[in-house]
Amino acid sequence: MLLGTSLVLAAMTAQVNQPAPMPKPSVRSQLVQPKVYELLDRAINSYQGGNYNEALACVDLVSLGKPIRVSIDFSGVSPSQKPMMESAIQDAFQGWEDATYGQVGFEFVQGSGDIRIKFEKSVRQFGREVAGFAVWSRQVYDWGNQQYTNRLSGTITLRTEAPQGQNLTREMVMHTAGHEMGHILGLWDSPRVGDIMGPLNPANPVTAPTANEASALMSARSEAVYIAQTAQALAKK
Numbered sequence: 001m002l003l004g005t006s007l008v009l010a011a012m013t014a015q016v017n018q019p020a021p022m023p024k025p026s027v028r029s030q031l032v033q034p035k036v037y038e039l040l041d042r043a044i045n046s047y048q049g050g051n052y053n054e055a056l057a058c059v060d061l062v063s064l065g066k067p068i069r070v071s072i073d074f075s076g077v078s079p080s081q082k083p084m085m086e087s088a089i090q091d092a093f094q095g096w097e098d099a100t101y102g103q104v105g106f107e108f109v110q111g112s113g114d115i116r117i118k119f120e121k122s123v124r125q126f127g128r129e130v131a132g133f134a135v136w137s138r139q140v141y142d143w144g145n146q147q148y149t150n151r152l153s154g155t156i157t158l159r160t161e162a163p164q165g166q167n168l169t170r171e172m173v174m175h176t177a178g179h180e181m182g183h184i185l186g187l188w189d190s191p192r193v194g195d196i197m198g199p200l201n202p203a204n205p206v207t208a209p210t211a212n213e214a215s216a217l218m219s220a221r222s223e224a225v226y227i228a229q230t231a232q233a234l235a236k237k
Contacts, residue, residue, distance in 0.1 A: 028219075028220075029215075029216035029219055029220070030188070031187050031188055031190065031197070031212070031213060031216035031217075032186055032187060032188070032216050032217070032219075032220050033183075033186050033187065033188055035138065035186075036062055036186040036220050037220070039058045039059070039061055039062055039138065039140075040058070040059065040062060040220070040223055040224060040227065042054075042058050042140075043055040043056075043058035043059045043224070043227050043231075044227065046058065047227060047230065047231050047234075051146055052231040052232070052234060052235040053146045053147065053148050053235075054140070054142070054146065054148050055227060055228075055231045056148075056228055056231055056232070057140045057148035057149065057150045058140055058150070059224035059225070059227045059228045059231075060150055060224075060228070061138040061140070061150050061152055062186065062220055062221060062223075062224035063221050063224040063225050063228060064104055064152070064185070064221070065225075066105075067105040067106055067107040068104075068105070068106050068107070068113075068114050068115060068152065068184075069106075069107050069109050069113035069114045069115070070093070070106050070107065070108050070109065070113045070114070070115045070116075070117065071108070071109050071110065071111060071112060071113035071115070071116050071117070072085075072086065072089065072108070072116075072117045072118075073116060073117065073118040073119070074086075074119070075118075075119075076118060076119035076120050076121070076160065077119045077160060078160075081160060081167065084170050084173070085119065085158075085160075085173060087170075088170045088171075088173035088174045088177065089117060089173070089174075089177045090108065091174055091207070092173070092174040092175075092177040092178035092181065092207070093106045093177070093178070093181055095174075095178055095196075095207065095208035095209055096178065096181060096182070096185065096209060096214075098208070099208065099209040099211075099213070099214035099217075100214055100217065100218055100221075103218070103221065104185060104217070104221070114151075114152055114153055114154070115136075115152075115153070115154050115155070115156065115181075115184060116154075116155045116156070117155075117156045117157075117158065117177070118155065118156070118157055118158070119157070119158050119159070119160050120157060120158075120159055120160065121159065121160050121161045122159060122161065122163070123157055123158070123159040129163050130159075131158070131159055131168070131172065131175075131176040131179075131200050132156060132157055132158040132159060132176040132177070132179070132180050133156075133157055133180065134154055134155065134156045134157075134180035134181075134183045134184055135154055135155050136152070136153065136154030136155075136183065136184045137151075137152075137153055137154065138150070138151075138152050139151050139153075152184070154184050156177065156180045156181065156184070158173065158176055158177060158180075159176075162202070169202075169205070171205040171207055172200065172202060172205045174205065174207040175196060175200050175205035175206050175207060176200060178196045178206075178207070178208070178209065179196055179197055179200070182196060182197050182209065182213065182217075183197075185217055186217060186220060187213060187216065187217060190213070194206060194210070195209075195210055195212075195213060196208065196209045196210065196213060197209075197213055
C-alpha cells in the first residue's frame with residue numbers, strides 16, 4: 001500500500017534553489033471530476049512556488065491515503081431492512097477497496113464520520129425520482145504561515161423503496177451506494193449501462209467498479225502521490 005500523505009511537517013528552511021518544474025500529464029481521464037484536477041494543478045503551482053505544505057494539503061484530498069471514516073444513520077430504515085442495508089453498503093465499498101488494491105479504504109464508525117449515510121423512503125433530485133444522491137466537498141484551509149489543513153466531507157442519501165412502493169433489492173442498494181461513493185472519490189457519472197458510475201438498471205444492477213473506472217481513479221491518485229513524494233523530499237532538504 002502506498003503511504004498516505006502527512007500534513008504534519010517539521011519546520012522548513014528556505015530553499016536556495018527553485019524546485020524543478022513538474023510537468024502536467026498530457027492525458028487525463030474524462031471520468032475524473034474537474035475539481036480533482038483543479039486540486040492537482042493547485043498542488044503543482046504551490047510546489048513550483050516552494051509552498052510544499054499547500055501542495056501536500058491539496059494532493060492529500062486526491063490520494064486519500066487514510067481510510068475514509070463512514071457513519072451510517074439507520075433511523076430511516078425499518079429493523080427488518082437494516083441487516084441487508086448494512087451489508088450491502090459494506091460490500092459496495094469493499095468493491096472500491098478491491099478495485100484499487102486496497103489503496104483506497106474505509107472505516108465504519110459510530111457517531112460522526114467524514115461521510116454520513118442516511119436513508120429516506122423517497123429520494124428526489126432536480127425534480128425527479130432517483131435511487132440516491134451524494135453531496136460532498138473537498139476543502140483546503142489556509143491558516144497563514146504556510147500552515148494548511150484539509151477536509152473531505154459528504155452525505156449520501158439512499159432510498160429504501162422503489163417509486164412503486166416495493167423495497168429495493170440488495171444489488172440495487174450496492175449499485176447506488178457504490179455509485180455515490182464513486183462521486184465522493186472523484187468520478188463523474190458515466191453514460192454507459194454496465195458501469196457502476198452509469199445509470200441503475202433495476203433488472204441488472206452493477207455491484208462493483210469496472211476496470212476502466214478503477215483505472216481512472218487510480219491515475220489521478222498516482223499523480224497525487226507523485227507530487228506528494230516530490231514535495232516531501234524537497235521539504236526535508
